[in-house]
Amino acid sequence: MNDTILETQAMTREFSGFVAVDGVSLSVRTGSIHALIGPNGAGKTTCFNLLTKFLQPTRGRILFKGRDITGLAPAQVARLGLVRSFQISAVFPKLTALENVRLALQRARGASFDFWRSERVLDRYNERAMALLTDVGLDHAGDLLAGMLPYGQKRALEIATTLALDPEMLLLDEPTAGMGHEDVERIVALIRRIRPGRTILMVEHNLSVVEGLCDIITVLTRGRVLAEGDYATVSAHPEVISAYLGTAHA
Amino acid sequence: MFGLDRDQAIGTLLLIALLIIAPFILYPVFVMQLLCAALFACAFNLMIGYVGLLSFGHAAFFGMGCYVAAWTMKHWHIDALAAILMGGVAGAALGLPLGWLAIRRSGIYFAMITLALAQMVYFFCVEAPFTGGEDGIQQVPRGHLFGFINLNNDMAMYWLVAAVFLAGFLLIHRIVHSPFGQVLKSIRENEPRATSLGYRTDDYKLIAFVLSTCLAGVAGGAKALVFGIATLTDVHYSTSGEVVLTTLLGGLGTVFGPVVGAAVVVSMENYLARFGDWVTVTQGAVFMVCVLAFRRGIVGEIAARLKLSL
Ligand SMILES: Nc1ncnc2c1ncn2[C@@H]1O[C@H](COP(=O)(O)OP(=O)(O)O)[C@@H](O)[C@H]1O
């Protein structure tokens, strides 16, 4: 199928006997925004770790753009255009916001093994890095250390860094978690803006964000797919209501 | 130049001025000993300060640099600078396989693996015929620089050692402030994130390790020529411990910290030598005070107080 960008076949991961992800077969349509929801401990982050090869699946296969990526290393997957963000905010705290984004742009040079050259050769990425920072509302923060930024801005910086790689597919792990209302709106608007030409798979707890943004939703509980479909279908599913919506919206 | 910012450029000019006047005020051999220790500590600092990996086996590379420089000098009668650089080649050649084994782990495991590998190198040096076992390699000639500068003159030797030190110091600074150095810092800050941006972090760590061991070997090579001797002490774990202490004392991840740390440690060793074992006790006490009172080390603390980047 040409319009499937990412596919998993019975992907399973066990941690010393405990099955965190249990035969998950996902199929993500090219160009869609696909949500992965489910209660805490359902195995969503583990799925992301498997898809980006930070963890090796115990069983099953992963195909990206028709290519079997099950055996690849995480850095290789990233270079194929499948880039993740992390649930826990992942910036380089002692580098400036500009340097954070530039590190992603620097990847375009290939490997940066040139230890004899001045880092000034990276200045040519400054303009593009500033543009990306401006895009996420961080135009003031270029020279600030990433570790000093407030939480919402760290998340925005993370997205700017991920976007700097211009990935075909993004995996966002709870991009709005812990954010105030305004920051959530900003991130949602940002995701809308970056979506043309990309596919996004996101873990999201905020159901109004999911409703407004996502084309298709997969519900995971205890490592298994419970239901899949658009928001109306999924939210009408009786088991989903009891397993997830029921507890979250009680 | 070399990615030095304003504070660091002033610091470096000051350092060069000190290098020039030091041999006229202090005993040149003492300053040379200090510079070898300082270069060794700077090389070590490249790993701990900028990659965030604590190597507990750096004496292996320093010591192998000593042996190889001493041996090539004594048996091949090559140029003094070439012998010192052979020390660097030895450090790198040993650093490549050992680093390849060690960088797969991090934190305390990395420290333990480097310690274990360095112990193997130590026992190799005890047994291997070319090291001279317990006697070491003695009476190594200093030889000539570029074929005509006689290095038996302490001042001539001093300028060579000072130049080698300065070159190594500036090279490390350049490494830290290169595109490569940027990636190293990102690995230190958040390795999974660096991986997710598509960097093969192991490759970067290994190259940094080899650069560090190469410079440790150069420092060892210079020391062997200055004192005309290479011994088991140079590969002993106490030497590994001392470079950790030196760097912590001066300030991890600072540009001048390892140099200041080396000045303190080498001075203590020399001026307290007549008190025998009390040197070790004093060192221990100074180290404890430092760790408790100023965790950032001497230079780290000064830089933080004065808001300078040193
Ligand atoms: N590295 C690991 N080792 C052991 N158990 C793990 C590991 N990672 C995740 N788990 C377990 O797998 C389950 C799913 O975790 P996770 O994928 O983080 O859930 P979610 O992101 O959906 O909240 C949890 O029970 C968690 O404890």
Ligand SMILES: [Mg+2]
């Ligand atoms: Mg999670």
